[in-house]
Amino acid sequence: MLQVSRALAVGCVLAIGSTARADSADRFDAGTMAIQAGGGVVGGVSLGGAGGVIGMLAGASIGRKGDWGAPLAGAAIGGTIGILFGVPLGVHFAGSRRDANGTALGTAVGELGGFLMFGVLGTIAEKKRWKIPTSVAVVVGTLCVVGGPVVGYQLTNEGAATMPLVGFRF
Numbered sequence: 001m002l003q004v005s006r007a008l009a010v011g012c013v014l015a016i017g018s019t020a021r022a023d024s025a026d027r028f029d030a031g032t033m034a035i036q037a038g039g040g041v042v043g044g045v046s047l048g049g050a051g052g053v054i055g056m057l058a059g060a061s062i063g064r065k066g067d068w069g070a071p072l073a074g075a076a077i078g079g080t081i082g083i084l085f086g087v088p089l090g091v092h093f094a095g096s097r098r099d100a101n102g103t104a105l106g107t108a109v110g111e112l113g114g115f116l117m118f119g120v121l122g123t124i125a126e127k128k129r130w131k132i133p134t135s136v137a138v139v140v141g142t143l144c145v146v147g148g149p150v151v152g153y154q155l156t157n158e159g160a161a162t163m164p165l166v167g168f169r170f
Contacts, residue, residue, distance in 0.1 A: 027157045029100075033150050036094040040146040043090020044083045051082025083145075087111060091149040095157070102153035110152015111145070118144035 055078020056071045063070025088107045095102050118141050125132055 027100075028154050029098075032095060032098040032100055033154065035098060036091045036150045036153065037146050039090035039094025040087040040149055041090070041142075043086035043088075043093070044146070045086070047082035047086030047089070048079045049082065051086075052076075052079030054078050055081075084111075087146060088149045091146070091153055095150075095153050100153070100157045102155070102157040106152040106156030107149045108152070110148040110150065110155070112148070113152065114144040114146070114148020117148065 052075040055074035055076070057074070058078070059070040059072070059074025088104070088111045092102070092104055092107045095107075121140065121144070122137075
């Protein structure tokens with residue numbers, strides 16, 4: 001676990017200390033990406049919360065009186081659907097407001113990639129029987145689910161800057 005923490009810390013230091021300089025509409029501009037991540041979180045929480053409430057009400061309307069399972073299942077399903085739509089919408093909206101021009105398809109594919117990455121990491125952790133604190137799992141999950149759409153958006157952005165840490169153009 002200590003090695004994983006060190007690897008994450010080194011990755012964060014390298015990403016923060018990147019020498020790339022980009023304007024707000026350029027590809028992989030750190031300021032735009034940070035705003036997009038915030039937009040993804042706000043979009044996911046907003047639509048996830050609204051979807052959860054709608055799902056809870058729908059579950060309560062079809063469940064029997066005194067049955068708490070149907071509203072709970074409805075809230076979980078509605079919240080998940082809201083997050084699935086809210087994160088990429090928030091990322092795309094925030095990027096567009098910063099004059100970037102990434103595509104919605106790139107954002108959606110990035111979200112799929114982020115979910116797949118989190119699933120692969122979870123499978124590896126389970127097979128190796130790593131004891132990961134819940135807080136670490138939540139942070140890594142959030143980074144994958146929000147970071148995936150941001151990267152997908154930025155990969156389809158037609159800005160001129162090079163990719164940080166790599167130095168080549170797409």
